[in-house]
Amino acid sequence: MKDCFALLGVPQRPLLDEKGLKSAYFRLAAECHPDAEGGDTDKFRELQEAYQTLKDPVFRLRHLAGVVFDSLGDSSRPSPQSDLFLQVGQVLQATKAFRLRREKSQSALARAVMISEGVKVREELGAVTEAVEQALREARVALGLLDKRWPRVAPEELLTLASGWRYLTRWQTELSGAEFGLMLEA
Amino acid sequence: MIVGIDLGTTNSLIGAMDAGFPVLFADKDGGRLTPSLVFIPDEGEPVAGRQAAQHAEAIFSVKRQMGNAKVESNREGGLLKKAIAPEEVAAVILKKLKADAERASGQPVERAVITVPAYFNEAQRAATKRAGELAGFTVERLLSEPTAAALAYGLDRLGEKSKVAVYDFGGGTFDVSVLELGEGVFHVLSTHGDTHLGGDDLDAALAAKFGISRAEAADGKKDPSGAGFSESDFSATCLSIIERTRGHCLRSLHDAGLKAGDIEEVILVGGVTRMPLVREFVREVFGREPNLSQHPDEAVALGAVIQAGILDGSVQNVTLLDVTPLSLGIETFGGLMNVLIPRNTTIPCKAGEMFTNAAIHQEAMKISILQGEREMAADNWKLGEFSIPFTPAARGLVRIGVQFELDANGLLHVLGRDVATGDDITFAIRSAVEVSDEAVEKMLADSLEHAFEDMDDRQFVEAGLKADEMLPAVDTALQRLGSAVTGEEREAVAAWVEKVTEAREARSLRRLKAALGGLDAATEPLAARLVEAVMDGKL
Numbered sequence: 098m099k100d101c102f103a104l105l106g107v108p109q110r111p112l113l114d115e116k117g118l119k120s121a122y123f124r125l126a127a128e129c130h131p132d133a134e135g136g137d138t139d140k141f142r143e144l145q146e147a148y149q150t151l152k153d154p155v156f157r158l159r160h161l162a163g164v165v166f167d168s169l170g171d172s173s174r175p176s177p178q179s180d181l182f183l184q185v186g187q188v189l190q191a192t193k194a195f196r197l198r199r200e201k202s203q204s205a206l207a208r209a210v211m212i213s214e215g216v217k218v219r220e221e222l223g224a225v226t227e228a229v230e231q232a233l234r235e236a237r238v239a240l241g242l243l244d245k246r247w248p249r250v251a252p253e254e255l256l257t258l259a260s261g262w263r264y265l266t267r268w269q270t271e272l273s274g275a276e277f278g279l280m281l282e283a
Numbered sequence: 284m285i286v287g288i289d290l291g292t293t294n295s296l297i298g299a300m301d302a303g304f305p306v307l308f309a310d311k312d313g314g315r316l317t318p319s320l321v322f323i324p325d326e327g328e329p330v331a332g333r334q335a336a337q338h339a340e341a342i343f344s345v346k347r348q349m350g351n352a353k354v355e356s357n358r359e360g361g362l363l364k365k366a367i368a369p370e371e372v373a374a375v376i377l378k379k380l381k382a383d384a385e386r387a388s389g390q391p392v393e394r395a396v397i398t399v400p401a402y403f404n405e406a407q408r409a410a411t412k413r414a415g416e417l418a419g420f421t422v423e424r425l426l427s428e429p430t431a432a433a434l435a436y437g438l439d440r441l442g443e444k445s446k447v448a449v450y451d452f453g454g455g456t457f458d459v460s461v462l463e464l465g466e467g468v469f470h471v472l473s474t475h476g477d478t479h480l481g482g483d484d485l486d487a488a489l490a491a492k493f494g495i496s497r498a499e500a501a502d503g504k505k506d507p508s509g510a511g512f513s514e515s516d517f518s519a520t521c522l523s524i525i526e527r528t529r530g531h532c533l534r535s536l537h538d539a540g541l542k543a544g545d546i547e548e549v550i551l552v553g554g555v556t557r558m559p560l561v562r563e564f565v566r567e568v569f570g571r572e573p574n575l576s577q578h579p580d581e582a583v584a585l586g587a588v589i590q591a592g593i594l595d596g597s598v599q600n601v602t603l604l605d606v607t608p609l610s611l612g613i614e615t616f617g618g619l620m621n622v623l624i625p626r627n628t629t630i631p632c633k634a635g636e637m638f639t640n641a642a643i644h645q646e647a648m649k650i651s652i653l654q655g656e657r658e659m660a661a662d663n664w665k666l667g668e669f670s671i672p673f674t675p676a677a678r679g680l681v682r683i684g685v686q687f688e689l690d691a692n693g694l695l696h697v698l699g700r701d702v703a704t705g706d707d708i709t710f711a712i713r714s715a716v717e718v719s720d721e722a723v724e725k726m727l728a729d730s731l732e733h734a735f736e737d738m739d740d741r742q743f744v745e746a747g748l749k750a751d752e753m754l755p756a757v758d759t760a761l762q763r764l765g766s767a768v769t770g771e772e773r774e775a776v777a778a779w780v781e782k783v784t785e786a787r788e789a790r791s792l793r794r795l796k797a798a799l800g801g802l803d804a805a806t807e808p809l810a811a812r813l814v815e816a817v818m819d820g821k822l
Contacts, residue, residue, distance in 0.1 A: 123468045127602040131631060131691050132593050138690065142633045149628075203749045204803055207756040209810035210763075212817045277537055281530050 100164050101147035109165060111158060111255065112244035113151060122148045154240060155266065158259035166252035178261070181228060185268045188225045192218055192275045196282065219279055226272045229265055236262050285394040285423055285595045286384050287587030289431070290373060290411065292346040292455030292481060293554060295319050296584035297380040299388060300597045305435070305588035307581060308387040310379075316580060317383070319454075321345065321375045323367065331379040344483055345372040347455045349414075350406035370414040377418035395420040396591045398583050400456040401427035402476030402608045404654055405666050405695055412692065423594050425692040428453070429460035430471055430605050431586025432552040436577055437464050438589055441600065445547045446472075448535070450565055450573070451583070452528065453553035455481040459532050461539040461546070470604045473538035473627045475531040482555045484524050492520045504558065518560060525564050532568050538627055548574045552582045604629050607693050613685065614651035614660040623687050626656065630693055635686040637702075639679050647672045648683050652697060652710075669710045671699040743792045749799055750783050757802070760809050767812055775805045 102109040105121045122144070127133060129140040150156040162168045195211075195218050202208050239258055243250055287305070289296045294316040298307035307315045312333060321342045322335035335341040348354055348369040377397075384392045397420075399411050408425055415422040429449035436447070444465035451458045458476035462469060482501070489500035493512060503510030507517045536543060549569045555561055556579050565573045578585075592598035606627045613636075615621040623634040638648060647670045655663030673681050682702035689695055697710040757780060761768060779802040786794035 120466070123466050123470075123602070126604060127468065127600075130602050130604070132590075132603065134596060138631050142631055142688070145629055145632045202752060204753050204756065204806075205810040206760055206803075206806040206813075207752045209813035210756045210759045212814060216817065273537075277534075281533060 098163055098167075099143075099147075101150045101160055102164065104144065104147045105151060107151065109161065110244055110247055111161060111240055111250070113157070115152075118148075118151060153266075154236075155259045155263045158240075158255045158262070162252040162255040162259075165248070166255075168252035168256070178232065178264070181232060181268075182264070184225050184228065185272065188221050189271060189275055192222060192279060196275075196278060199282065215279065219276065222272060222276050222279070226269070226276070229268050229272060233262075233265050233269065236265060284388065284390060284392060285396060285591035286381075286392050287396045287398075287431075287584060287589070287591040288377065288380060288415075289398050289428070289584035289587055290346065290376065290414070291319055291583075292344050292453055292483065293319055294454070294580060295376050295380060296581065297384045298584055298588040299384065299392075300588060300592040300595075303597065305438075305585045305592070307584055307588070308384050310383040311386065317376065317380060319343070319346065319376055321372045323372075323375075329375045331376045342372050344455050345369050345376075347479055347481075347483070349373065349410040350404065368410075370410045370417060373411070373414035374417035377414055377420065381418055381420065393419070393421055394423050394591075394595075396424045396426055396587045396594065397422055398426050398428045398431050398587045400453075400476060400478050401429050401451075401458040401460055401474040402456070402478050403693075404478075404609055404664055405693075406664070407478065408693055412694070422692075424590060425694070426587055426590045427458070427460070427471075427474065427605055427608075427693075428456075428583045428586075429458045429474065429552070430462070430469065430603065431584075431590065432550060432577060432582040433460070433462050433464070433469055433471075434586040434589045434601075434603065435582040436548075436550050436574075437469060438598075438601070440464070441467050446541065446545055447548045447550060447574075448532070448546045448569065449550045449552065450528075450532070450556065451476075451553045452551075452555040452561060453481050454555075455479070455483050457481060457528050457531065457553075459528070459535045461535050461541060467600045468602045468604060471606045471627075471629075472541070473535045474606060474608045475535040475538070476608070477527070477531065480524070480527055481553075485521055485555065488520050488524055489517070492516060521558070521560050522564070525561055528564075529568055543569045543571075546571070550574045550577055550582075552577050552579055554579055605691075605693070606630060607632075607689055609654050610656055611687055611689070611695060612653050614653060618660050619658060620653050620655070620660045620663055623685075624689060628689075630689045631691045633686060633688045635684055638683045638685065640673070640676065640681040640683075641678065643678055644675055645681075646675055650685055650697075650699065652695070666695065667697075667710065669697070669699065669708075671701070671708060673701045674703070676703075739792055743790065743795065746792065746795045746799060747787065750787060750795070753799065753802060753806075754780065754783065757806060760806065760813055764809060764812060764816070767816075768809065772805070772808065776802070776809070779805050 105118065105125065107113055107118055107121055125144050129144055130136050131138045131141060150160050195214065199208065199211055202211065236258065243254060243258065284299055286297055286299045296307055296315055298305060309315050310317060317332040318336050320335040321329060321331045322338040322340065323329040342354060345354060351369055353366045354369050354372055381392055395415055397411060397415050399408055412422045412425060429451045432449045432451060433447065446463050449460045456476065456478050457480040458474060460474040461472045463472055485504060486497045486500040489504060490497045503512060507514065546569055549565055549571060551565065551573045562573055589598055590603065593601055593603065607624060607630050608626060610622045610626045611624040612620045612622040623636055624632060649668065649670050651660065651668045652666040653660055653663040654666055657663050671683055673683060684700040684702055686698040687695060688698065699708045757776060779798060782798035783795065783802055786798045
C-alpha cells in the first residue's frame with residue numbers, strides 16, 4: 098500500500114494543518130505537472146490522488162488505518178446516527194416534493210400561495226442542516242482528541258469516526274444542494 | 284515555437300510569445316481579429332475570415348455546433364448543399380490563422396494551444412482537437428477560456444494571493460470560473476457555464492422583438508438609442524438572456540465553497556461584457572465593481588499564448604491546475620449514474636472501480652460511459668458503450684477493473700482490465716455524441732405512439748390540471764389576504780371562477796382556456812400582494 102503522507106511529505110497523523118498540506122501539494126504539483134520541465138502525467142495523477150485522500154478527513158482516517166495498522170476494517174458499515182438519518186431523509190423528501198410541485202405550477206397565483214410554504218420548507222431544511230453541522234463540529238472535536246492521543250489509538254477508532262463523518266458530509270452535501278435548488282428556482 | 288489560438292464563436296485570434304511577452308499576430312489586412320466565418324464554394328478552396336464575410340452563404344458560429352455530426356445551416360439559415368462536419372469548417376479558420384502566423388513570424392508553425400469553453404464536454408473538446416489536426420497542427424493542449432483569461436490577468440501578479448472569478452460572456456458561449464491565485468499557481472476551484480448562450484442569443488432575441496435582421500440587431504445593440512430601440516424594451520429583452528448567467532455564477536461559487544463576498548476580483552472577458560447592462564448585472568450578482576483590466580476580445584488569446592509559453596519553457600514558475608467541468612461515470616444498476624470523477628476535479632487525474640460478474644455463464648461486462656450531473660443515466664451524455672470480455676467463472680469470482688484517465692486537455696481515456704489475466708483493453712471514445720437520424724426517428728415514433736390521439740383532448744386535460752391548481756389557490760389567497768382584497772376584486776374573481784367551473788362541465792376547451800386566462804388576469808394583483816406580504820413578513 099502506498100503511503101500518501103510520505104508522498105506529500107507531511108506527518109502521519111489524524112489531524113493535518115490544511116495550509117501546510119496545500120502548500121506541500123502546490124510545491125510538488127509545480128514539479129511534476131506535465132507542463133513543467135521533467136514533469137510526468139502519471140506522477141501528477143498519483144500526487145493528485147494522494148492530495149484528495151489527505152484533504153478529506155474521511156479518506157485520511159481510513160488511509161491512516163490502512164498504512165499504520167494495515168487495517169481496512171470489515172466491510173459491514175456501522176449504521177448512521179439513526180434519529181438524524183430519519184430527519185435528513187424526511188426533510189429531503191419534503192423539499193423534493195415541494196420543488197416538484199412548484200416546478201409544475203402553471204399560475205402566478207398558485208406560485209404566490211406557495212411562497213410562504215417555501216419559507217417553511219427552507220426553515221426546516223435549515224434546522225436539520227444545523228443539526229448535521231453540530232454533529233460535524235463534534236466529529237472535529239473527536240478528531241482533535243484522537244490526534245492528541247496519537248499514536249495510542251486503535252484502528253477501529255479511526256474507522257468508526259471516518260464512517261460517521263462520511264454520512265455527515267454526504268448529508269451536508271445533499272441538504273445544501275436541496276437548499277440551493279430551492280433558492281435558485283424561486 | 285508554439286502558438287496560442289482563441290477559436291471564438293464570432294472572432295478568432297492567434298499569437299505567440301516574443302521576448303518574454305505574449306503577442307498577437309495581425310493578418311495581411313492588419314487586423315488581429317479574424318471573423319469566424321467560412322465560405323465553401325462549389326468548386327475551389329474554402330475561405331475564412333473577412334474574405335468569407337462577402338458571401339451571404341458563409342457559415343457562421345460553427346463553434347456552437349462542435350460535437351455534432353454535421354453542420355446544419357449557413358448564415359442565411361439555408362441548408363447546406365453537402366454534408367460537412369463542424370470540425371472541417373473550424374479547420375478552415377485555423378488554417379487561415381496558421382498562414383497568418385507563419386507570414387507574421389517568418390517561420391513554420393506546427394504546434395498549437397487552442398482554447399475551448401470551460402463547459403465544453405468530451406465530444407466538443409475532441410472535435411476541437413480534430414479541427415486543429417485537420418488544419419495541420421499538433422494540438423499540444425486544449426485550454427479552458429476563462430482559465431486562459433485568468434492567466435492573462437495574473438501573469439504580472441504572480442506574487443499576490445487572491446481569489447478571483449472570471450465572467451466570460453462571448454459570442455456563443457458563457458463560462459464562469461472561480462480561481463485561487465498565489466505562489467505562482469493558478470488553481471481553478473470550480474467552473475460552470477452554458478455552451479449555447481452568448482451574444483448570438485441576444486441578437487436573436489432583439490431581432491425577434493424589433494422585427495429586424497440578426498445583423499441589424501448585432502449592430503443595434505452597440506448603440507441602442509441610435510438604432511431606435513426603446514430603452515425599456517431593449518433592457519427587458521437583453522436582461523431576459525443575461526439573467527440566465529446568474530444560476531451559473533451562484534453554482535460556481537457554491538461548488539468552490541465560497542460566497543460572493545470572498546471574491547476579490549471579477550474579471551470580465553468576451554465581447555458581450557462591453558454592454559453596460561452586463562456590467563451592471565455582474566456588479567449586482569457579485570456585489571462589487573467588475574474588473575475591466577482585460578481586453579474583452581484579446582484576453583483569452585493572450586492566455587492561450589502564455590500557456591504555449593509554459594509548454595515550451597519560455598514562461599517559467601507558473602503552474603496551472605485546471606479542472607474537468609463535468610462529472611464522469613458509468614451506468615450502474617437501476618439506470619443510475621455512478622460518478623467516478625466528480626466535476627471540478629483537478630486534471631490530469633484518474634479514478635477506477637472494480638466490478639464482478641453477476642452470473643456463472645456471463646462472458647462479458649457491458650460498461651456505459653457517462654458525462655453530466657443528472658442522477659439518472661439516461662439524462663446524461665453517453666460517451667460510449669463497451670463490452671469487456673472475460674473467461675466465465677463462478678459468480679463473484681471474476682474481477683474487472685475499469686479505470687478512467689483524464690489528460691491535461693480534459694479528454695478521457697478508458698482502460699478495462701481483467702484482474703485474473705491482467706489483460707488490458709483501451710477504449711477509444713467516439714467523437715460525436717449525436718444520435719443517428721434513425722435513432723431520432725425511432726424516438727419520435729415512440730413518443731407519438733404514446734401521445735394523445737387527439738390534440739384537443741390533451742389540451743383539455745392540461746387546462747383541467749391548471750384549473751385544479753388555481754381554484755384552491757384562489758381560496759387560499761382570498762383567505763390569507765382578507766380585507767386587503769376589495770369587494771370589486773372579489774366579485775371579479777368569483778365571476779371568473781364560476782366561468783371556469785361552467786366551462787369544465789360543458790367540456791369546452793375554448794371556453795375553459797378563456798376563463799383560465801381571465802382568472803389569471805383577475806388574480807394577478809392578488810399574487811403580487813401575496814408576494815409583497817411574504818417579503819414584508821406579514822404572513
